[in-house]
Amino acid sequence: MKVNFKSWFASLPQVPGMLACGIIRPNGRCLAHGSGKNLSDEKIEQLMRRFADLHEPLAGTGLSPRWSTWAFEYGHLRFVPHPDNWLLLLVATPETESSQKLDQLAEEFLGQPLK
Amino acid sequence: MKVEGQADLRGVSLPDVVHLECVGRNSSVLELFQEQSLGRIYIDQGQIVHAVCGEISGERAFQKLFTITTGTFELLEFEVPPERTINRTWEFLLDRVLQQRAQATQRSQSGEITSAAEPAAVAPIGQAVEMLIAAGTGEVFYNWQCAAPADRVVLLQKFAALAEKLIPDLQLGKLDRIEFQLAAGRAILQPRADRLVFLQVATAAAQT
Numbered sequence: 161m162k163v164n165f166k167s168w169f170a171s172l173p174q175v176p177g178m179l180a181c182g183i184i185r186p187n188g189r190c191l192a193h194g195s196g197k198n199l200s201d202e203k204i205e206q207l208m209r210r211f212a213d214l215h216e217p218l219a220g221t222g223l224s225p226r227w228s229t230w231a232f233e234y235g236h237l238r239f240v241p242h243p244d245n246w247l248l249l250l251v252a253t254p255e256t257e258s259s260q261k262l263d264q265l266a267e268e269f270l271g272q273p274l275k
Numbered sequence: 276m277k278v279e280g281q282a283d284l285r286g287v288s289l290p291d292v293v294h295l296e297c298v299g300r301n302s303s304v305l306e307l308f309q310e311q312s313l314g315r316i317y318i319d320q321g322q323i324v325h326a327v328c329g330e331i332s333g334e335r336a337f338q339k340l341f342t343i344t345t346g347t348f349e350l351l352e353f354e355v356p357p358e359r360t361i362n363r364t365w366e367f368l369l370d371r372v373l374q375q376r377a378q379a380t381q382r383s384q385s386g387e388i389t390s391a392a393e394p395a396a397v398a399p400i401g402q403a404v405e406m407l408i409a410a411g412t413g414e415v416f417y418n419w420q421c422a423a424p425a426d427r428v429v430l431l432q433k434f435a436a437l438a439e440k441l442i443p444d445l446q447l448g449k450l451d452r453i454e455f456q457l458a459a460g461r462a463i464l465q466p467r468a469d470r471l472v473f474l475q476v477a478t479a480a481a482q483t
Contacts, residue, residue, distance in 0.1 A: 198444075203445070214433060224457070228456070232447035232451065235445070
């Protein structure tokens with residue numbers, strides 16, 4: 161993991177309203193920053209793996225999202241697949257700085273050279 | 276009155292929400308705010324029956340509400356409107372609004388000066404290019420320009436199954452929608468156990 165990316169990822173939990181975040185690397189290794197029982201590190205990892213399984217067949221249906229957002233009542237889940245086969249997950253509280261920054265953070269992630 | 280949903284006009288377009296409410300044959304009231312209430316749209320079983328914006332009501336009010344580009348809106352439980360002022364179909368009304376926006380955007384791009392009353396300042400918006408509504412079991416109720424409805428139903432069912440697992444696990448409340456940011460637009464999915472909705476919207480730039 162490159163130093164710039166490492167510090168960028170480490171700063172994500174500091175964004176006000178950010179509930180959790182995580183990343184899956186191309187080798188399948190996962191790094192998660194959860195919070196509390198409902199969004200523990202283990203749960204975040206599980207969530208990302210489930211989503212990764214679901215995301216792969218999307219290309220076959222003519223849909224290749226740059227990112228996708230699951231809008232729940234109390235949390236927005238943003239999944240961002242990187243062209244270098246990394247997957248980012250952000251969990252933001254609605255109506256907070258974190259949810260307003262989701263697009264910006266997704267663009268920053270996509271702009272990172274990760275190879 | 277219970278607030279069922281809230282959205283920022285920068286993130287979700289008003290036509291998308293009205294479209295989904297009408298196609299889903301829902302009954303609701305959409306209220307628009309900019310610090311204070313600007314107006315309301317009443318939808319009764321998928322039909323737009325009344326709109327009010329300040330002093331005006333009816334179709335003019337409906338159109339005026341679509342010229343608002345900043346603020347928020349709330350989706351409220353349906354209540355009977357004080358009167359019925361709109362009798363045209365929602366397809367006609369939305370089509371007209373989208374046409375006006377497209378014309379305003381064209382005028383704006385060609386440098387024409389427009390009056391403040393016209394919706395020339397509206398940013399380019401999306402237009403629906405595909406829509407599908409099905410029962411949770413997969414029976415298609417409505418298909419508009421969807422080339423592979425069976426594929427869409429399978430996709431929605433997969434997402435619905437995952438959502439069913441996620442909802443009790445995450446404790447984040449009800450799932451309102453899933454949005455895909457595509458290269459040339461967006462797709463909005465409502466994968467519920469009893470109803471599957473898929474709407475794809477192209478950005479204005481992608482349509483030209």
